[in-house]
Amino acid sequence: MADTDFDIIVIGAGCAGAIAAYVAAKKGKSVLVVERGEYAGAKNMTGGRIYAHSLKRVFDDYSEGEITTEDIPYERKITHERISLLDPASSMTIDFTSDELGVDGRDSYSVLRAEFDQWLAEQAEDAGAEFINGIAVEHLLKDDAGKVYGIEAGGDEITAQVVIDAEGQNSLISERELGNPRSKRDAMAVGIKEVFELPAEEIESRFLCNEGEGAAMLWAGDATHGYTGGGFLYTNKESISLGLVATIEDLSQSDTTIYQMLDDFKKHPSVAPIIKGATLSEHSGHMVSEGGYNSIPELVFDGCLVAGDAANLCMNLGYMVRGMDLAVESGRLAAEAACDAIDAGDVSKAGLASYRTKMDDSFVIQDLKTYALWPETMENWHRMFTDYPKMVGEIFNSMFVVDGKPTQHLNKRIMPIVKQRGLFKLLGEVKGALKAL
């Protein structure tokens, strides 16, 4: 095999890239990570809450017991799940908490990516990976047959046997250098988020949480003024992440800009008290893939693998968002497949094909497949974002409002509200959604 500068080059030190580098370095390979941010995490934003299972398995399998959950810079363990249907004039929220949510292996945690990604990168570095920060990979080096054998960054050419592309959602390399398609406007959303600082005790009392624990919250309806998307909130140790996600196609035709939507959302009477008195510290933006299974591009090339968001491995189910646990798993599987291929002396597309097989067998592809119909169902379910939050508001108004006039049985109060929307249509839509989920 030709001499190369490194065994493996990883593009990007996000969740997928840092874990790929960590695993490959632990398996004794020479690894270079090229990250465009001055530090890992400098360019990254998430909601966010990470479901911890895949990261835990990586450290269980590779850290020889050195890294446990306590060592990971999580913000808060999420023990309260809140979903809210928001109408301009009302809001209905479910607050669910359960012992099951915190159990080891099923636990999830809020994270802030600047700190979290730097820590992940440190683990990869301690395992032996080298880092170049502050420079973006511009091109892939390819031989005449199109096989990838390295990268070009900041005018330098660096070679490797395998390149793992973990560049994230705005995947210029995957599109321009590997020929994967550009995501469509209706399969991609823009996320906008603000971080508000608040003392820890204040967060715990506002969200009714025990010390160190926290809440995740998702809104549908007026958060995006009825356009496809929703609001999200995650409690961190001493701050709150609050933001919106909106599908680019629908938003680009709408009557409100994304930042005005966020401002209106922050001022909604049911949201304003949450951030009252908190200090705004950062305003960020990032894309999130919504295309699901049908938007996964080619993952395996001669000399190159694609992992994480760069491969659209993300699920937005309305009541939960998952991308980081998929990024971690795909980073691990990409590194393992690359190491095996290098050891076998065949890093061609065929030699690297075990990545795709391992992915197909993993929760990543299987879950995306399970939810394959959801993106389209959600996008065409306009009433979920407009009329249903209003209907729910009317139903609860009919239950809770007392005005001294003689009242009627509940069914007489509620049925007209539901019938006005078409009972069978409603049941049909809910059934369709439950099937897609």
Place this chain on the structure above:
Amino acid sequence: MKKLKPITVNVDELISLNHYNVDEENAHIELDHENLDEVDDTEFQKLVRVCPAALYKVDEEGHKSFDYAGCLECGTCRICCEDTIVKKWEMPQPTMGVEYRFG
């Protein structure tokens, strides 16, 4: 496309809280005409709606403006309009651009 409701929020103030290394020399995003008056109105209006940093603006006289300096590097304008009016979208030069402290 629906008519835009009035914008009451000043995003410039919000993004001024962020940390940036602004590259005054190089625009990493360019539209298809240097003179923005020549850029397609409808496509530009899409960018006004989707950019989370409010960098694409149309003032009361209908005058368009775009300033890459506050860019959050999300790529939304690229996905929205690379097939129409976004002619160039590159990563900023080394060490330039936004630097999140929270993320």
